[in-house]
Amino acid sequence: MSAQPVRLSTAQPDFEARFKALQHWAADTDAAIEQRVADILADVQARGDAAVLDYTARFDGLQADSVAALEITQAELQAALLALPAEQRQALASAAARVRSYHEAQKRACGESWQYRDEDGTLLGQKVTPLDRVGIYVPGGKAAYPSSVLMNAIPAHVAGVPEIIMVVPTPKGERNALVLAAAAVAGVSRAFTVGGAQAVGALAYGTATVPRVDKITGPGNAYVASAKRRVFGTVGIDMIAGPSEILVLADGTTPPDWVAMDLFSQAEHDELAQSILLCPDAGYIDAVQREIDRLLPEMPRAAIIAKSLNDRGALIHTRSMEEACDISNRIAPEHLEVSSRDPHRWEPLLRHAGAIFLGAFTSESLGDYCAGPNHVLPTSGTARFSSPLGVYDFQKRSSLIEVSEAGAQVLGHTASVLAHGEGLQAHARAAEMRLK
Template sequence: MDLIASGAVLKTVDSDFEQKFKARQHWSSSQDAAIESRVAEILADVQKRGDTAIVEYTNRFDRLQAKNLAELELTQAELKKAYDGLPEEQRSALTQAAARVRSYHEAQKKACGESWSYRDADGSLLGQKVTPIDRAGIYVPGGKAAYPSSVLMNAIPAHVAGVCEIIMVVPTPDGTKNNLVLAAAYVAGVSRAFTIGGAQAVAALAYGTATIPKVDKITGPGNAYVAAAKRSVFGQVGIDMIAGPSEILVIADGSTPPDWVAMDLFSQAEHDELAQSILLCPDQPYIDQVLASIAKLLPEMPRRAIIEKSLTDRGMFILTRSMQEACDISNAIAPEHLEISSNEPHKWEPLLKHAGAIFLGAYTSESLGDYCAGPNHVLPTSGTARFSSPLGVYDFQKRSSIIEVSESGAQTLGKIASVLAHGEGLQAHARAAEMRLR
């Protein structure tokens, strides 16, 4: 793999840097028309035929032979059995990770998820009432890989928020159930779980069937069909986000062992060929060391072909004029995962405005955040960190304004409202306010 020849190695001092940078940064999120059309058919069919359609699609796509949807539901006893049957090392790791994720989101709830109110000078009560949604649906990917961490990251904040019922869907192609995923559902407090996936699972959660209850919000990643389905049902239910390819950006000052940085870049490149791994550094010899580490470590990687394709097509190794310029470029990219691999991470962190998650210091590998640090690993991608946030307790809550106007307050507010309502030509609004005036 020749990353220099592939155009992955860039310098901000070059006159054509912006052109090359934008060309490698670009990722088309346009959906294939055939996928959109097929998803629309599936959604409509599930709306019409409910359980029957779900079973037919699941049997077809996952190569099963279920006779009804009851055969595709996982009982709480099955989830507990999966947990109890794990090797001690896995059970302990899962339990510890869940505890850390729960602790973080409980702190998050205290910071931003509580109701509040105050009384103004006229004695009127003003405030905000925070309440959880009634029912959440979480989509857990299955098939090529199993993601128990996704179960924890989606179900635990919902549970902490106070959601009464959490419905999990996870595809099990050829009937293969992953015990870690089932055990994670048990640990995270999933209420009901179904072994279904794809657009039909999103449809079931969005519309409800005789067996699967309609939810208020759907969270969790999936393939192109799942993403298209979530986009289509948004408005009838809430969704977390439409996720693009995974991203990691490392700002390095040359103080971290280059093997560490190379492996951190691999950690996202191994997701899929469209994943993007970027290194920003003002030290050319250090960039060369990281490139040498990549050449040395890549042959050891089981997912070598995927990593190589990702780095060759979308990777970037950028020599910057300074660490500050590296921070400016990072802000322009707004990456999903941002590592500050520096001896002075707290010096540079205040300069960084846009990122899904920020990992401070050489010892903070992105993979720790994926599994067990505590903060959520469901993060905005494709530059959307400029305006969106990680999945959190707040995604499973809604806010109601509280207003109780006193008699005294009505005298002041009524006059203001009357003037503005007449200005808008809404006489009934004005009269309703004026009737409260003495």
């Protein structure tokens, strides 16, 4: 088994064409999945708990007499936490504390209400309030993701959301102790062993047992992504995530085995994940390829890594670090490592990335678990216009306006002129009635 990411050079005449082919990812939705999801959502909306039970039995092999029987109690969450080995419990607590601290700082920076009065005594401002209830989807099945629990629930908790509903698939009824423990640490209010499109539908529409939420966050498979897309408007959603991505921008000073393993760290997610290296040193790129060859046989998920790197990976030789930064901005990666002796020299040139990891010691995996910033990030180039999940995703903003009598004399005339210009006489008269 070997992994041979495509080798490109910006000096090649056909670089642009090959680069565009590398960026292409067929995000076309599967018509069969779309129809199946539409049917499931309609059924959940119509039959509620009964539909949720049917699909949970069919897809997860989990039989229950009621959806209430699928709820994980707070006592069970706490018991899972207490039963963890001490090292795991400490790691979970440490990661949660760092994630909470970061998002508390984020709230102070951008999540507070504000107001002021102008010279006429008119009050203007913004009122920031949390959502009433949110749903977090935690993937299950092939793997368990306690880190996803922390990254979704903690910013919601910090934002002040009073009720956090977690759904997690548990095929054949197998519950992951770390996921349950993370829910206890992160302050999840209620948790259900339900997954798939039926879980999204239950959260969006509400059933007799599962409460309707205002927003759904968290990643999932193609059925979950399709369901989130379809219920948007009925509820809010965070984003529609594509395959995971890492881009390493290297100046050739980092040990090449570190970079090879960083590329593996995303490739091991799934075959569609993308790992790219940008570097102006051709000899260093050769060294990274040698480390890929040496390290791959050691990896438990070697087959997945190899397919990901062979199908979507790339080692790109650039003319300079400046050009590498420009290409990085064009890609707008989910994770961007600046593996450089002086990362702060290049950081000002980087405009588009979900998260930027500065310096050789800042492996992307630290951000996934415990550095503090959120690991739910925009993918597939959407970092050009999207942001990581944060406290602001669990808040909404209302404008505050209190016009004084003096202010009404100034604003009323302006509004009257503009309203008449639009042909909306009632608007104009409402403003004119307040003029002296």
